[in-house]
Structure formats: structure tokens, C-alpha cells
Amino acid sequence: MKLCIIKPPLPFGWAPIVPPILEYLAALTLRANPDIEIELVYASATPDVFDTLECDLAAISLLTPTAVPGYRIADTLRVRGIKVVFGGIHASAMPEEAKLHGDAVVIGEAESVWPTVIRDFLAGRLKPFYQGERIPLDDLPTPLYGMLKGKEQFRIVNTSRGCPYNCTFCSVKPFFGPQIRFRPIDDVVRDVAAMAEKMYINGDENIWWEGTEQRAIDLFTALRGSGKKWMGFGSLRPVLSSAGSRMLNAARESGLLSLWVGWDAISDEGLKAYAANGKVGVDRERAVRTLKDHGIDVSLFYMLGGRDDTLDDFKRSIEVADRLGVSMHPSLLVPYPGTKLREEYEPHLYKELGWEYYTGAYALFEHPDPAMTPAMREQQFYESSLELLSMPRILRHMFKIPRQGFPHAHILSLMSQVPVRKGMKIAYEQWKKDHLTVQEKRLIL
Template identity: 80%
Template sequence: MKLAIIFPPLPFGWTPVAPPILEYLAALTRRVDPSIEIELISASATPDAFDKLECDLASISILTPTAVPGYHIADGLRARGIKVVFGGMHASAMPEEAKSHGDAVVIGEAESAWPEVLRDFRAGQLKPFYRGEQLPLNDLPTPLYGKLGGGHQFRVINTSRGCPYNCTFCSVKPFFGASIRFRPIEDVVRDVCAIPEKMYINGDENIWWEGFEQRAIDLFTALKVAKKKWMGFGSLRPVLSPAGSRMLNAARESGMLTVWVGWDAISDESLTAYKANGKVGVDRERAVRTLRDHGIDVSLFYMLGSREDSLDDFKRSVEVADRLGVSMHPSLVVPYPGTELRQQYEPYLYKELGWEYYTGAYALFDHPDAAMTPEAREEAFYESSLELLSLPRVLRHMFKVPLSGFPYAHILSLMNQLPVRKGMKIAYEQWKASKKAVGEKQIIV
């Protein structure tokens, strides 16, 4: 039996980050049945892999922005008699939709469901739906690093699942639950030491949680043995806690170079509407300065164009970057399926826009401000984004990276921003072409 594990192409091109589901699901498969032949496909890196793909079963993990190309891949494989099973956040939120393009759908986490999927497939009795449980994370296998080609330079490690915060825009809590489940620290260290590269990414929703600062300190202290550099994603509130300084020192000593922080919104009104105040804390600018004072570079990701935002917020994002000395990575608001924000925005959604528009580069809903037309929001988004990612700014920011991280942090700064810059330019050209095509069609009509 041969299994192909597939991650569909990203909207705006290849990135150096290996999709973590590929090598991890390969390890789960190897544990269940070592006799299964496995092929991993990151479609952004190898888009022509499907022309000659031969397998018995294909597993396709989809996010909302990759759902449409994932369905296209599945339709092509099924036309050749290959069975397809879907998984991932989008498939879990929209299982009936995913099932219309596949033979089976895994809803939720894979560990409890995947062995049954493989057994049923061998028996010729695939069920339409499998529901994964939210289990303790005490016995996860080490991903099969090195099995994936494509020139990926970063592997992703996860140390926990779940999120107690109530941010309306986020899919993590609906998918992984409200309780934080931690992996044993020794298992995390084992997996980090197995990574072939010298740098990696901690892919947790949050690398440090309020109330669990000591656990973070213990993890970071243990990770020093790996002697690797890394970046992660973290909230701001724990940074200013009584244990915050010790925690940041431990993170830095463990090799942490950069933290990506959810700034979430420029305006306080949008931050409140998103219910994200609890995550960012009472003084987010002081928290950012504290991170930088501890030798950690900071990148802020945030959303623009919500129903509470104005056009001024697009311009203010550039001011925030200049004032704090950080890199900024914006997105237009995306009401993902399965989230509270999706329910709130349902009456205002542009229903004619399919999932291929859910990339963070399109206005997806009506706005109460007449000046915030879809075209105005999208144009302001590209204008501010391309300014933030302009080559002079990217280079200037590299020189603002704390010297304590030289040279790895400076290289990482470029590797973080340049692919995003390239993707943004691709998205902008696609946007201009689509607007031009619409204009020409209107003239002809």
C-alpha cells in the first residue's frame, strides 16, 4: 500500500517553512503500519508532483486559503481511482463540503482517528466521517524529518494545544479546545534535537501562557541542550507578569531570536470587538519594548479593515512600526468558518466570493462606512503593506535587530520578511490584474 500525504499550494507562492502536518502524519502512519510506503508532497514546492503520482490513498490537509486547490487536487486523483481522505482545520469546520470532494473526512485531531482510517481503507470500508478526540499529548511520535524534499529550511515544533482566550477571529480554540494541553518537556527536547537544521520554529499558538510562566521557563531551560536557534509566536500579557523577565531571559538563552506577536488590531475599538484585550494585556507597547530590551526581535501581525476600522488605521500601522522599531505583517480581516467572527459577520459577507478569496488580501464583507468600499480597503491594504515591506524598510529593520542575536537573528529577519514581501508583490499584481479585467468587462458590456 502506498500513501501520499499532501499539503496543497499556498496562495502566493513557496515559503521556506516545511508544512508540519506532512512529516508528523508520516510518523503517525509509520507507527500504525510500518509497511506502508509514504510519499510527502508540499505542492507549493513541487506543483507538478501530481502529474505522475501513483498511490492507493491520498491524505490532503486543508486550511481555508488552500481548500480550493486541495479540492482540485482531490478531484483529479479520484478521477484516476485514488481514494482521498481530507483533514485539517477547514475540513473540520466544513466536513460536508470536504466530503463532496473526497471519500472520507477526519474531523478534529488525527491521533485517535488515523489508525482507524488506515484499517478501514485496507478493509475497503472507509467511513464518510471520522471524529478525532482531544487526547493528552503524552505519546506523540517524532516527525519523520528528512522525508520531505523541496528545499524547506525550517521545521515546526509544537509543544502544546488549546487556547483559553476568546478571540472571535481565531480557529485554534474551536479546533483544539479551551484547555491547554502540554507535551512532556523531554519529548519536545527529543524532537528539537532530531531536527536536521540549526534553526527551527516553535509553532504553538502561544509559547508562553499567563499563569504557566514557570512551565515556559522549565521548557526553555531544557531546550538549551539542543543548541539551536528558534523563533516562535507569543502573546504580550505574560511578558509583563512578575515572572516575565526570568521567562524572557530563559527564552533568549535557549536560542530564541524572534517572536511573532498578535497585535491583532490597530484601533482599541477593533481590539475590544475581537475580545482580544485579555491576550494583549493593558500596555502592549511596553510589552513590545520589554521584549526588545531582552534581546528578542519582534514582528507584529495584525488585521485591518474590520467593521470597526477606518481608513486611518491603515496609515497608523506604518506609524506603529516606526515608533516601536518592529516589523509589521498585516492581513485584511478573514472571518474563517467555525469562528465566532464568522457568525457575527454572516449577514454582511459577500457570498459570491469563494474560499480562494480567503487569503487575507481581499475585502470579504460589507462595511458600515461608505468610504470603506472593498476597493478602498484593498488598495489601502496593499499601499500600507508594500510600504512596510519595502526593501529599504526591511534592511533598516535588520539593523535594528538586537546585536545579541547576531548573525542568526539578522539572517532570520531577512528570511522572515523577504518571502512575505515576495508573496505580497505577487498578490498585488494578481489584484491589479483582476481589477483591470473587471474594468475591461464593464466597458465591453
């Protein structure tokens, strides 16, 4: 038997990161059955392989922005007699939809059911749906690092799952649950050591949690011996806790160069509307300055164009970047399926816009302010994004990165921002070509 594990293409080009599902699901597969032949396919890097791809079973992992190309790939393979099983956050949120394009759908986390999927396929009795359980993370295999051959420069390690916060826009809690499940620290150290690269990404939703700062300190202390640099995603609230300074020092000493922070909304009103103020804390600007004082570069991710946002928020985002000396990465608000925000925005959605528009670059819902037309929101989004990602700004930011990170943090800043800039320019050119057609779809009732 041959299994192909497929990650559909990203909307706006290739990114230099190995999708973790590829090498991790390969490891799960070989644990279940070491006789299976496996091929990994990252469609962003190799988009033209599907007409000639040979396998018995294809496993396709879906995010909402990649659902449409994922379905297209599945349809192509099934015409040739190849069975398809879907998984991932989008397939879990929309299993009946995914089943229209596949033979089976794994709902939720795969570990508890993937061996059964393999056995059922080999026995010729593949079921339409498999419900994964949220199990402890104390027996996860090391991904088969290096199995995907390409020019990708970063690999991802995960150390926990789950989220206790109630942000309405986020898919993490509905998918992974409200309880934080930690992996054993020794297993994380093992996985980091198995990577050939000298720099990696901690792919957790949050590298530290309020109330579990000591666990974070213990993890970072254990990683000090790896000799590797890394970047990760983190919330701001624990930064200002009583253990915050010790935690930041331990993180920096373990190789943390850059933290990607969910700023979420420009205004405090926007934070409250998304129920994200609990995660951010009471003084988020002071938390950012504290991170920088500890030698950690900061990039802020946030959303624009929500129903509680104003046109002024687009301009204010540039002021925040200048005032705090950080890089800023906006998107237009996306009501992903399975989230509370989706339920809240349901009456206002442009129903004719399919998942291919759920990229963070399109206005997907009506806005109560007549000035916030879809075209205006999109135009303002691109103008502010391209200003924030202009080469002069990217280069000026190099002088604002804490000196403790030189030269790795400075190189990392270029490697992370330049591809985003390239993707944004591609998206903008595409938008200029098709925004009138998209507007016509919005007018269909």
C-alpha cells in the same frame, strides 16, 4: 499499500518551511502500520506532480486559503481511482463540503482515529466521517524529519495545543479546544534534537501562557543544551507578569531570536471588537519594548479593514512600526468558517466570493463606512503592506534588531521578510488584474 500525504499550494508562492503535517502524519502512519509506503507532497514546491502521482490513498490537509486547490487536487486523483481522505482545520469546520470532493473526512485531531482510518481503508470499508478526540499529548511520535526532500530551510516543533482566549477571529480554540494541553518537555527536547537544522520554529499558537510561566521557563531551560536558534509565536500579556523577566531571559538563553506577536488590531476599539484585549494585556507597547530589552526581535501581525476599523488605521500601522522599531505584517480581516467572527459577520459577507479569496488580501464583507469600499480597503492594504516591506525598511530594521541576536536574528529577519515581500508583490499584481472581476462578484445578490 502506498499513501501520499499532500499539502495543497499556498496562495502566493512557496515559503521555506516544511509543512509540519507532512512529516508528522507520516510518523503516525508508520506507527499504525510500518508496512505502508509513504510519499510526501508539498504542492507549493512541486505543483505539477498530480497527473502522474501514483498511490492507493491520498491524505490532504486543508486550510481555508488552500481548500479550493486542495479540492482540485482531490478531484484529479479520484478520476484516476485514488481514494482521498481530508483533514485539517477547514475540513473540520466544513466536513460536508469536503466530503463532496473526497471519500472520507477526519474531523478534529487525527491521533485518536488515524489508525482506524488506515485499518478501514485496507479492509475496504472506509467510512465517510471520522471524529477525532482531544487526547493527552504525552505519546506523540517524533515527525520523520528529513523525509520531505527539498529546499525548505525551517522545520516546526509543537509543544502544546488549545487556547483559553476568546478572540472571535481565531480558529485555534474551536479546533483544539479551550484547555491548554502540554507535551512532556522531554519529548519536545527529543524532537528538537532530531532536527538536522540549526534553526527551527516553535509552531505553537503561544509559546507561553499567563499563569503557566514556570512551565515555559522549565521548557526553555531544558532546550538550552540543544545549541539551536529558534523563533516562535507569543502573546504579550505574560511578558509583563511577575515572572516575565525570568521567562524572557530563559527564552533568550534557549536560542529564541524572534517573536511573532498577534497585535491583532491597530486601535484599542478594534481589539475589544475582536475580544482580543484579554490576550494582549493592558500595555502592549511596553510589552514590546520589554521583549526588545531582553534581546528578542519582534514582528507584529495584525488585521485591517474590520467593520470597526477606519481608513486611518492603515496609516497608523506604519507609525507603530516606526515608533516601536518592529516589523509589521498586516492582512485584511478574514471571517474563517467555524469562528465566532464568521457568525457575527454572516449578514455582511459577499457570498459569491469563494474560499480562494480567503487569503487576507481581499475585502470579504460590507463595511458600514461608505468610504471603506472593498476597492479602497484592498488598495490601502497593498499600499501600506508594500511600504512596510520595502527593501529600505527591511534593511533599516536590521539596525533595530537587538545586538544580542547578531548575526542569526539579522539573517532570520531577512529570510522571513523577503519571501513575504515577494509574495505580497505577486498578490498585488494579481489583484490589479482581477479586482474588477471580483467587484462584479460582490455585486451579485
